[in-house]
Amino acid sequence: MRKILIVEDDVPIRKVLVKYLISENYDVDEAGSILEMRERLDNEKYDMILLDIMLPDGFSIDELPEIKINYPETGVIVISARDTDMDKIYGIEIGADDYITKPFNPREVIARIKAYFRRTNKIGEILRFGNMEIYCDNYVIKIEGKEIELTSKEFEILCLLAKNNNKIFSRNEIIRRVWNDEFISDRVVDVHISNLRDKIGKDWIVTVRGLGYKFNTRGYDV
Numbered sequence: 001m002r003k004i005l006i007v008e009d010d011v012p013i014r015k016v017l018v019k020y021l022i023s024e025n026y027d028v029d030e031a032g033s034i035l036e037m038r039e040r041l042d043n044e045k046y047d048m049i050l051l052d053i054m055l056p057d058g059f060s061i062d063e064l065p066e067i068k069i070n071y072p073e074t075g076v077i078v079i080s081a082r083d084t085d086m087d088k089i090y091g092i093e094i095g096a097d098d099y100i101t102k103p104f105n106p107r108e109v110i111a112r113i114k115a116y117f118r119r120t121n122k123i124g125e126i127l128r129f130g131n132m133e134i135y136c137d138n139y140v141i142k143i144e145g146k147e148i149e150l151t152s153k154e155f156e157i158l159c160l161l162a163k164n165n166n167k168i169f170s171r172n173e174i175i176r177r178v179w180n181d182e183f184i185s186d187r188v189v190d191v192h193i194s195n196l197r198d199k200i201g202k203d204w205i206v207t208v209r210g211l212g213y214k215f216n217t218r219g220y221d222v
Contacts, residue, residue, distance in 0.1 A: 003027040007037045008052040020106040033057045053080040068095035075116045161215035170212040
């Protein structure tokens with residue numbers, strides 16, 4: 001699972017990012033200052049840092065060159081209220097992999113993160129079940145070496161179930177984790193599950209009557 005560090009002193013903004021990143025199955029840590037960021041980096045390995053510039057103990061942009069030297073495999077996306085062209089150019093020139101201005105749509109942040117991982121060809125976690133390989137970070141699934149085309153929501157449902165194989169997820173939980181929208185109907189989940197079964201095989205996803213769905217590995221070489 002990809003691990004992301006959010007460096008942001010605005011707690012409401014940080015909590016929104018945490019919510020959306022967790023819904024995309026990222027492992028998330030938080031820091032509200034440069035000092036906390038340094039402590040996190042000393043003790044954990046991260047695939048990505050979401051970096052606010054203006055923090056209580058200084059300008060984090062000054063830390064960026066050292067971060068890229070010490071942690072060259074870690075991507076950095078700056079998220080800042082400083083929105084001039086010169087700010088963006090300077091951030092990119094000293095090591096940022098991308099630059100997003102506030103206010104922002106959390107979905108844009110998710111899209112930029114995924115684009116970074118695709119661009120850098122970072123494969124990330126691979127789930128293997130018999131003849132099936134699921135590359136959750138790259139939205140790729142292969143069965144017997146052949147890539148299967150899924151919609152983004154079909155893929156997100158599959159990864160959610162497969163990462164928690166044999167755990168039962170209710171329709172409401174799937175809606176919360178995949179759509180972040182309580183107004184999506186149960187029927188939408190059923191339609192996506194039906195389409196998934198048509199594409200990957202009906203035995204992989206089991207209906208547990210009255211409870212929901214689970215990913216089934218029984219009988220397969222996991």
